[in-house]
Amino acid sequence: MFKAKIFIKRRRTILDPQGKAVELGIKSLGFENIKNVRIDKFIEFEIDEVDEEKVRNEVDKICDSLLANPHLEDYYFELEKI
Template identity: 45%
Template sequence: MKARVHVTLKRAVLDPQGQAIGRALSGLGFDGVENVRQGKVIEIDLAETDRGKAQERVRAMCDRLLANPVIEDYTVELIG
């Protein structure tokens, strides 16, 4: 089973990278872009076959290492 974790800054946290991307897009002529938030995607291959256990395990990974729950949100997508 594969897990895909999407980590982004919380809405209340300033995202300077997202702002820089937004300015660059505007400079390249992409009009109408109002807001850009930048994040990261982490893919993990798991030996676990039980979806519930896999979800629980990946959430524990996120809480302990992959995301900073103080300033970041994350979502977990299980594939397979």
């Protein structure tokens, strides 16, 4: 069994309006020394399979066909044996 930990990130060249809104919120709290706020998705799930190579292929397929928008987002992931 493995746990997949997947980061789905909007490409840095593409505006992140939610991040911009949060940046304004943080600054309005008085923290003026922050910049480049980005909000991304972190997805975890468990996979009942013993072969790490198979797991890696499966997670790639799941990201490519469902989790990540290929026009806007990139992803990377780590696997943890559990």
